[in-house]
Amino acid sequence: xxxxxxxxxxxGPTPQPQRASSDNYLNHTRGVMSWAFTxxxxxxxxxxxxxxxxxxxxxxxxxxxVRTMLWHPLTAEAGASQGALNSAHDxxxxxxxxxGAVMVFMFIIPSVPAILGNFILPMQLGAKDVAFPxxxxxxxxxxxxxxxxxxxxxxxxxxxxMGFNVPGGYGLDTGWTFYTPYSDAKAQGSVVAATIxxxxxGFSSIxxxxxxxxxxxxxxxxxxGWFKMPLFLWALYxxxxxxxxxxxVLAITVMLLCAERAIGIGIFDPARGxxxxxxxxxxxxxxxxxxxxxxxxxMGIISELIVAFSRKHIFGYxxxxxxxxxxxxxxxxxxxxxxxxxxxxxxxxxxxxLITFAVAIPSAVKVFNWLATLFRADIRLKVPxxxxxxxxxxxxxxxxxxxFLGTLAVDVPLTNTYFIVAxxxxxxxxxxxxxxxxxxxxxxxxxxxxxxxxxxxxxxxWFVFVGFNLTFFPQFIAGTKGMPRRYASYxxxxxxxxxxxxxxxxxxxxxxxxxxxxxxxxxxxTWIQSLRRGKQAPPNPWGANTxxxxxxxxxxxxxxxxxPVADDPYDLSGWKYVSEEVGWVYDREQAAADVAxxxxx
Amino acid sequence: MLHAILAASDPTFxxxxxxxxxxxxxxxLFNIVMWICIFFFVLxxxxxxxxxxxxxxxxxxxxxxxAEHSTLLELTWTLIPSIIVxxxxxxxxxxxxxxxxxxxxxxxxxxxxxxxxxxxxYPTGVETNELHVxxxxxVRVILQSNDVIHSLYIPAFRVKKDVVPGRFNRLWFQATDxxxxxxxxxxxxxTNHSTMRSTAVVESQADFDKWMKITIDTNNxxxxxxKGKKLYMTQGCAQCHTLDGTRLVGPSWKDMWGRTExxxxxxxxxxxxxxxxxxxxxxxxxxxxxxPPSMPPFQLKPADISALMEFMKSISSHTSAADMMPTTGPAxxxxxxxxxxxxxxxxx
Numbered sequence: 001x002x003x004x005x006x007x008x009x010x011x012g013p014t015p016q017p018q019r020a021s022s023d024n025y026l027n028h029t030r031g032v033m034s035w036a037f038t039x040x041x042x043x044x045x046x047x048x049x050x051x052x053x054x055x056x057x058x059x060x061x062x063x064x065x066v067r068t069m070l071w072h073p074l075t076a077e078a079g080a081s082q083g084a085l086n087s088a089h090d091x092x093x094x095x096x097x098x099x100g101a102v103m104v105f106m107f108i109i110p111s112v113p114a115i116l117g118n119f120i121l122p123m124q125l126g127a128k129d130v131a132f133p134x135x136x137x138x139x140x141x142x143x144x145x146x147x148x149x150x151x152x153x154x155x156x157x158x159x160x161x162m163g164f165n166v167p168g169g170y171g172l173d174t175g176w177t178f179y180t181p182y183s184d185a186k187a188q189g190s191v192v193a194a195t196i197x198x199x200x201x202g203f204s205s206i207x208x209x210x211x212x213x214x215x216x217x218x219x220x221x222x223x224x225g226w227f228k229m230p231l232f233l234w235a236l237y238x239x240x241x242x243x244x245x246x247x248x249v250l251a252i253t254v255m256l257l258c259a260e261r262a263i264g265i266g267i268f269d270p271a272r273g274x275x276x277x278x279x280x281x282x283x284x285x286x287x288x289x290x291x292x293x294x295x296x297x298x299m300g301i302i303s304e305l306i307v308a309f310s311r312k313h314i315f316g317y318x319x320x321x322x323x324x325x326x327x328x329x330x331x332x333x334x335x336x337x338x339x340x341x342x343x344x345x346x347x348x349x350x351x352x353x354l355i356t357f358a359v360a361i362p363s364a365v366k367v368f369n370w371l372a373t374l375f376r377a378d379i380r381l382k383v384p385x386x387x388x389x390x391x392x393x394x395x396x397x398x399x400x401x402x403x404f405l406g407t408l409a410v411d412v413p414l415t416n417t418y419f420i421v422a423x424x425x426x427x428x429x430x431x432x433x434x435x436x437x438x439x440x441x442x443x444x445x446x447x448x449x450x451x452x453x454x455x456x457x458x459x460x461x462w463f464v465f466v467g468f469n470l471t472f473f474p475q476f477i478a479g480t481k482g483m484p485r486r487y488a489s490y491x492x493x494x495x496x497x498x499x500x501x502x503x504x505x506x507x508x509x510x511x512x513x514x515x516x517x518x519x520x521x522x523x524x525x526t527w528i529q530s531l532r533r534g535k536q537a538p539p540n541p542w543g544a545n546t547x548x549x550x551x552x553x554x555x556x557x558x559x560x561x562x563x564p565v566a567d568d569p570y571d572l573s574g575w576k577y578v579s580e581e582v583g584w585v586y587d588r589e590q591a592a593a594d595v596a597x598x599x600x601x
Numbered sequence: 602m603l604h605a606i607l608a609a610s611d612p613t614f615x616x617x618x619x620x621x622x623x624x625x626x627x628x629x630l631f632n633i634v635m636w637i638c639i640f641f642f643v644l645x646x647x648x649x650x651x652x653x654x655x656x657x658x659x660x661x662x663x664x665x666x667x668a669e670h671s672t673l674l675e676l677t678w679t680l681i682p683s684i685i686v687x688x689x690x691x692x693x694x695x696x697x698x699x700x701x702x703x704x705x706x707x708x709x710x711x712x713x714x715x716x717x718x719x720x721x722x723y724p725t726g727v728e729t730n731e732l733h734v735x736x737x738x739x740v741r742v743i744l745q746s747n748d749v750i751h752s753l754y755i756p757a758f759r760v761k762k763d764v765v766p767g768r769f770n771r772l773w774f775q776a777t778d779x780x781x782x783x784x785x786x787x788x789x790x791x792t793n794h795s796t797m798r799s800t801a802v803v804e805s806q807a808d809f810d811k812w813m814k815i816t817i818d819t820n821n822x823x824x825x826x827x828k829g830k831k832l833y834m835t836q837g838c839a840q841c842h843t844l845d846g847t848r849l850v851g852p853s854w855k856d857m858w859g860r861t862e863x864x865x866x867x868x869x870x871x872x873x874x875x876x877x878x879x880x881x882x883x884x885x886x887x888x889x890x891x892x893p894p895s896m897p898p899f900q901l902k903p904a905d906i907s908a909l910m911e912f913m914k915s916i917s918s919h920t921s922a923a924d925m926m927p928t929t930g931p932a933x934x935x936x937x938x939x940x941x942x943x944x945x946x947x948x949x
Contacts, residue, residue, distance in 0.1 A: 083847055089792045175789050181766060182749040186716070186791060186895065270767030276750055277765060311658070313669040341752065342763045343770035346701045350694050357686035361679060367645060368678040374652035376667035381657065389649060396645045400638040403686070407693030409623075409700060410631050413616070413759045416752060416787035480615040480631075482756030484787040487795035494617075495781040495800040570669075 024449065028557040039133035040557060044140050045119035046447070051147065052115055053524075055106035058154075060517065062099035066092065067471075067513040070506045074489035085489070092488035093173040094157055094189070100176030101194065102150055105201050108432055109290060110143060112297035113208055113243075116439050117236050119447060121212060123548035123555065124230050126221035126564040131214035139207035142200055149197025156190055168192060175486060177287070180268035180279040184260040191261050195254040202247045202254075205293070209243030212236050221547070224566035227318060230546045234321040235300025238328040242289045242296075246332070250286035253279065277342050284335035292331040294428055295395075296324055298435030299366055302388050305438055306370050308544040309385035310377035313570045316369040323362035330359045340411050349408055356406040363399050367392060382542070383457040387438025390465050394430030398423060401476065418505075419479025422472045430468055437464070437523060444527070445541045449554040450534030451580075457526045463519025470512025478505035538583025543575040620778040620803065621758035623700050628759075630696055637685060700760070703773035707741035710734070714744070714751030714764040715897065717793035718837040719784065727816050730835055732784060732801040735809040736776050744770040747897045752788035755801055763788055776803040793840065829912025832905055841896065844916060851892060858910070859919025862889045877910055 025042045035043055069092050074085070122130050130136050157171030172189035174182060183191050216237050220229070229237075256267050257279070266272030268279040299320075307314050314320065336344065336352030370392055379385070401423045405411045414420065445451055483490060483502050490502045540549040546569045551559050574591025575584045615635070616628055710732070711722040721732045734740045744753055744764040751764040753772065762772040776782075786797035804812065823831065833839060833854075841850035860872050865888040870876055879886055884896035901909070914920040 081847070082843065083849060085796075086792055086849065089795065093789075093792065093794070173791070179750060179789070182789070182791060186749055188893075270765075275767070277768070310656075312667070315669055315671075316675055317670070319675050341761050343765055343768055346698065349697065353694060354690050357690050360686055361683055364682045365675070365679055368674075371645065371648050371652070372671075372674065374649065374656065377652070377656045378662075379653055379657050381653070389653065392649060393646060396642055400641055403638060403689060404631070404634050406686075407630060407634055407689050409627050409693050409696035410634055411693075412697070412700060412761050413627065413754075413756060415761065416754070477615065481617055482754070482783065482785065484754065484785045484795075486789040489795045491783070491798065495783050497781075 023556055024552070024554040025557050026448075026554055037137070039129065039137055041118050041122050041129050041133065041136060042447075042555065042559075044136050045115055045117075047140060048110065048114040048118060048143065051143065052107055052111055055102055055147065055150075056111075059099050059102035059107055060520065062095050062102065064513060064517055065095045066099055067510040069095070069488070070490075071510050073492050073503055073506075075492060089488040090173065090188075093486075094171040096486060097172045097175050097189070098150075098154065098157075101172060101198075104176055104290075105198055106143075106147060106150060108294045108428055109201075109205060110208070111294075111432065111436050112301065112439065113212070113236060113239060113293075114139075114143070114204075116301070116436070116443060117208070117212060117297065120443055120548050121215060121233065121236060122219070123446075123551060123559055124233055124546050124569075125215060125219045125224070126547045126550075126560060126566060127215065127219040128558050128560070130211045131218050132211050135207050135211050139204045139211070142204035142207065146197045146199075146201030146204060149193050149200070152193050153190055153197070156193075166190075177283060178254070178257060178279075179283075180257065180260070180274070180276045181270060184257055185269050185271065192258050195258040195261075198254050199251050199258075202251045205243050206247045209240035209247075212240040213244070216240075221564060221566050227321070228566060228568060229321075230300075230569040231303035231314065231317070231320055231324075232297075232300035232546075235296050235298075235303075235324050238324040239293050239296045242293050242328050242331060246286045246289040246293075249282060250290075253282040253286065256282075277339065277344070280339050280342060281335065284338045285332075288335040288338065289328075289331040291424075291427065292327055294432045296327060298391070298432045298439075299324065301435040301439040301442075302370065302391050304544070304546065305384045305388040305442055306373050307570050307572070308442070308542045309380045309382055309388070310373055311380070311543070311572055312373060312377040313568075313572070314369070315372035315375075316365075317570065319365055320369050323365045326362040327359060330355060330362070334359060337406065337411075340408060341415055353406055353408050356402075360399065360402065360406070363395075367396060367399075382441075383452070383454060383461060384438045384442035384542075386458065386461045386465075387434045387441065390461070391431055391434040391438065394426055394434060394468070398426030398430055401426065413482075414479060416485055417479035418475040418483045418485055421485050422475035422479060425472045425475075430472070434464075440527075442542065443548070444530065445537030446548060446553050446555070448531060448534070449537050449552075450530045451537050451541065452526045452530035452534055456529065457523070460519050460522035460526055463522055464516055465519075467512050467514070467516025467519050471509050471516055472512070474505040474508040474512075478502055478509075481505075536581070538581060540575070540584045543572060543577060543584035545569055545572055545575065616759075617756050619757060619759060620776055620780065620782060621760070622775040622777060623696075624757070624759045624777075626696050626699065630692055633692070634689060637689070703741050703771070704739045704775075707739040707773055708735070709741045709743065711743045711745065712753055712764070713747060714753070714786065714790075714797070715747035715837050715840075716749065716791050717786070717797040717840055719753070719786070719797065719799045720835060720837070723813065725813060725817060727813065727820065728835055729816070731799055733809060733812055734776055734801065734803055735806040736779050736803050738806065739773060739775045741771060741773045744772065747899075749790050750788050751786045751790050751797065754785045754787040755782055756785070757782040758801075761787060776801075779803050779805065825908045825911035826915045828905075829908040829910070829915075832901075832909050833912060836899060836901070838909075850895060852889065854913050854916055856917045856919060858913040858917035860917075864888065865890050865894075874910060877913065878906055881906055881909070 025040055035047065038044060069088070074088055118130070118136065122128065153172050156166045160166050160170035169188050169190040172191065172194050174187045174189055174191060178191065178195070216233055259265050260267055260269060260274070264272065266274040268274040268276050270276060303314055303320055334352060334356045336348055337356045340349050404414055405420070405423060441452065441457060481500070481502070483505070490506070491500055492503060494500050537553045539552050542549070547564050547566060550564050573594030574586050574588065576587040576590045577584050616631060619625060619628055709724060712732070713720045713722065718730060720728055720730055722728045742753065744762055746764045746766040748766060750766065752761060753764055754761040755774070758774040758776065760772050760774050762770050764770060780803055782801040782803065784799040784801050786794060790797065820828070843849055843853045844855055846853045846855045857872055861869050862872060863869050870887060876887070881899050881901055884898055885894050888894045
């Protein structure tokens with residue numbers, strides 16, 4: 001270990017956590033206004049948390065609705081009239097669209113950066129706040145205003161169902177991808193409201209990214225060179241680069257779509273001289289990098305969790321850090337793999353296929369480095385670690401199934417079937433959601449100063465893990481068998497009279513969705529229980545060496561009473577577990593002994 | 602795990618039975634990718650579980666710290682996956698080119714996607730909703746859309762291509778086994794996307810020729826009302842217009858002919874030959890009040906329009922017997938009236 005050259009590797013004050021005082025960021029000032037106009041990154045993070053979790057609940061209910069409808073194949077042969085069938089199809093189409101749109105734009109993209117990033121990033125930097133606190137509050141209100149448009153979409157759908165006439169269309173039935181010319185010429189949904197909402201949400205994302213980049217450049221403390229930065233910060237940095245470079249393209253795209261829908265300019269609609277495939281290029285130029293906006297911060301969380309609960313230095317720090325940047329860079333050049341069957345030239349397909357395979361490498365490098373960190377470690381299976389291990393397994397499945405889709409000839413039969421649905425849920429949900437929940441448990445004691453119930457949270461984990469796999473693994477099989485995605489109804493018999501078995505896979509999947517839903521409510525239960533009855537959390541309950549653990553739990557308004565000095569964030573020598581109440585404390589003698597043992601080794 | 606391995610070795614567990622010249626090679630590639638995936642998944646999972654069990658924290662047990670960096674290891678697990686993906690890329694691309702480059706002299710069929718129905722037009726001019734192809738003959742399918750993007754997917758042939766309005770995408774296949782195979786639309790296209798399904802019928806050349814002859818003969822000899830009814834089904838009119846009086850997207854055809862309607866622009870109009878002809882060719886010209894302007898134009902031959910109108914008359918109570926054409930004999934007369942774009946509105 002090159003960083004450790006002497007018995008004590010710290011250059012400044014000892015990294016002893018600062019003791020809790022009665023004054024913290026939660027009770028520093030009081031009243032609604034003190035929250036609504038707060039510039040404190042922690043309060044903004046908390047407000048984001050409430051809004052984003054509410055969006056997740058909403059989008060999750062849409063998913064449950066979708067899965068419930070798919071329990072029955074809903075075929076015309078069952079005796080339903082064409083009119084009843086049309087209504088059922090419309091309802092399903094609205095549900096899967098709202099599920100996708102709310103999940104992507106309001107939950108997954110902001111989840112890790114806006115909640116955990118906002119809360120943790122300044123503290124990991126040993127700073128009092130982000131670089132631009134006012135911009136941070138503006139980004140929150142952009143998110144809120146964008147969210148209002150999505151609430152309008154939902155309400156307009158409800159009003160229409162109640163028999164009111166909603167001008168400009170109701171709900172949204174275009175799919176979250178807004179493919180033209182359906183979205184600009186045919187769809188009955190309120191595409192204009194949706195695109196304005198996405199446009200405004202985009203600004204929230206851009207401002208957060210801008211703030212994080214400035215913060216990481218300007219606010220790093222003494223001792224934190226670029227390669228002494230926690231990997232969570234590297235991941236957020238890479239994510240922010242994508243956010244500020246790619247999101248404007250989405251903003252332009254949805255504005256063009258909005259203009260086409262509202263005033264009929266001919267950019268995408270072939271009936272007006274436009275090109276619908278151009279929309280797909282524009283859309284995926286943002287939305288593929290957006291996949292990495294969703295998954296890169298999660299990878300950063302996993303690096304933190306693996307180290308803290310393995311009690312061991314991360315393996316291959318620089319490879320993990322650089323792989324984040326490599327993924328961010330390559331993510332801009334793979335968008336065409338969403339359009340292998342759209343009729344783009346075979347040469348274009350070949351180039352995008354090759355670059356797509358190239359992204360697999362840095363992702364694989366990360367997985368192997370995490371595994372190597374576990375080797376000869378001292379593993380504690382606390383709840384955050386369970387989610388981290390779950391992440392590795394699910395991300396491996398999600399990543400490997402990407403190989404099928406990158407291989408051109410195999411992509412042709414599989415694309416746009418449930419295979420795709422399963423693949424991206426393993427990546428977006430199995431990975432991002434697991435890392436998000438793991439990160440929430442990990443930083444929960446810091447955020448609220450309360451511990452959660454370990455047993456209760458373990459039970460919830462198993463519901464989520466088993467439910468997740470039961471939901472999405474059968475979808476791989478249904479997809480290879482040809483079940484197309486976005487189908488409100490599906491055939492029970494194939495053309496040759498043999499059963500398709502789709503109904504079996506859908507029912508397994510629906511059962512899984514209910515199991516996972518139960519698990520997620522249990523997760524919420526553990527958090528509520530912790531707030532109400534949780535034990536007081538010590539400053540450093542996990543013995544991690546990143547700076548956020550050196551301020552009290554919950555942190556005071558200004559985070560640190562004295563500016564901390566950073567060192568290797570993954571050198572855990574010297575941290576000693578005392579008790580549940582005291583947590584881990586830094587012990588100079590222990591540090592000397594640890595280092596001596598290491599040198600001897 | 603064992604279950605997954607056993608299941609994976611059964612070729613019918615994953616992909617449906619293949620029935621085209623490319624399906625064998627695609628399936629082999631699928632299996633290669635699958636075994637690579639299974640290998641790495643097992644590797645990662647076994648190591649993960651092994652480490653968790655072996656190195657789980659036990660009070661009092663001190664671990665000697667392991668290395669935290671190894672360039673050799675990093676290079677190994679960068680290079681091995683790189684070699685594997687280059688190999689996958691190469692074979693994927695090579696096989697893809699086999700699927701893209703169509704053999705010369707293929708039999709050409711035009712597939713038209715419209716919300717929410719497929720129609721297939723053969724070189725003989727015959728148009729059907731089911732795809733009929735001869736076995737062991739290369740078939741080229743030219744894809745065109747009347748409205749939004751659709752996607753033609755025949756799982757058993759391992760082919761799929763988007764049907765994009767304003768473009769002429771194409772795909773080809775050569776079916777190897779007689780039988781009936783599913784056709785799906787796989788690009789979301791609105792309300793009834795999920796019922797935009799059809800069947801591909803693969804039969805011997807002799808059977809195919811016989812089917813074609815019968816279809817042509819039937820089409821030529823149908824009485825106008827029957828021909829109109831057939832067009833109602835094959836052209837996709839049924840997607841929006843019912844025959845029993847219930848309203849879908851457009852008006853029901855029951856009792857529509859001869860009725861007086863109010864237009865969105867104000868004046869009244871009688872549903873007669875000029876108006877129906879115009880509404881088929883230029884549907885947006887005059888919209889009846891209360892209906893969305895969502896019908897796409899249909900470029901039908903005059904004889905077909907005429908047959909459709911006969912069918913409309915046959916199900917309307919506003920039709921007098923004198924309006925009807927003779928119910929026997931082929932419908933060869935041209936449309937009764939040229940599309941009179943001024944219509945018969947009462948507007949001044």
